[in-house]
Amino acid sequence: MSSRRSRSRHSGSSRITDDQINDLVSKLQQLLPEMHSRRSDKKSATKVLQETCNYIRSLHREVDDLSERLSELLENADTTQADLIRSLIMQ
Amino acid sequence: MKNPNTLKKKLASRFLKAMKKLKYKMSPSPPASIAEKKRRHRAVRAAAYASMASAVGPRRAWSRALLRKMKGRKRARRNPGNMNTRFGLNHLCDIVPGGEAMDSCSLLNETAHYIKCLVAQVQIMREILHSSSSSSTIL
Numbered sequence: 001m002s003s004r005r006s007r008s009r010h011s012g013s014s015r016i017t018d019d020q021i022n023d024l025v026s027k028l029q030q031l032l033p034e035m036h037s038r039r040s041d042k043k044s045a046t047k048v049l050q051e052t053c054n055y056i057r058s059l060h061r062e063v064d065d066l067s068e069r070l071s072e073l074l075e076n077a078d079t080t081q082a083d084l085i086r087s088l089i090m091q
Numbered sequence: 092m093k094n095p096n097t098l099k100k101k102l103a104s105r106f107l108k109a110m111k112k113l114k115y116k117m118s119p120s121p122p123a124s125i126a127e128k129k130r131r132h133r134a135v136r137a138a139a140y141a142s143m144a145s146a147v148g149p150r151r152a153w154s155r156a157l158l159r160k161m162k163g164r165k166r167a168r169r170n171p172g173n174m175n176t177r178f179g180l181n182h183l184c185d186i187v188p189g190g191e192a193m194d195s196c197s198l199l200n201e202t203a204h205y206i207k208c209l210v211a212q213v214q215i216m217r218e219i220l221h222s223s224s225s226s227s228t229i230l
Contacts, residue, residue, distance in 0.1 A: 025199065056187070066220065071128070075123065
């Protein structure tokens with residue numbers, strides 16, 4: 001996969017500083033679900049990005065799984081009407 | 092950044108509308124074939140991402156990328172010679188919609204917003220499922 005992109009070290013985008021990147025990476029870390037370590041533990045950027053990828057993939061799988069269950073739910077008459085009303089009340 | 096509750100309400104109303112539309116399109120009585128069940132599954136999943144993209148609109152690069160995809164438009168130009176190979180961002184840009192056209196900063200920013208929306212969407216879908224299964228009466 002990495003062969004598709006050039007590993008050029010030219011400074012085309014050098015105005016993006018390491019600090020900016022680190023700041024954004026730590027913001028991402030805040031979004032990760034707490035698993036084995038506390039969220040406030042400083043993790044390496046590579047680790048955070050790895051976990052971010054895994055987290056997004058797991059969210060995609062959840063959407064897929066919930067979609068399947070919801071599609072089965074749709075088969076039951078009138079359920080969606082009830083949900084619509086109930087969900088609007090819940091807000 | 093948008094108030095998360097506003098976003099969630101917007102996501103919920105769009106997704107529910109999409110679900111209603113799917114419901115009316117469904118052919119009733121005979122039990123669905125496996126192929127039909129798969130088609131419905133894919134339709135609900137598409138509705139989930141479509142609601143996310145349209146609720147966020149053109150404000151974000153990832154939602155613009157999803158909207159382009161839904162309308163069958165060409166992808167945005169790949170960002171040439173970007174530094175995404177630093178820090179191992181090369182996987183992330185394949186996972187976040189439109190990621191291949193972003194520089195590192197944008198990608199990280201977009202990822203954060205994308206995650207928040209995904210989480211909200213998942214919550215909504217769970218809430219719909221739970222509220223349906225817990226009720227025995229049909230309105």
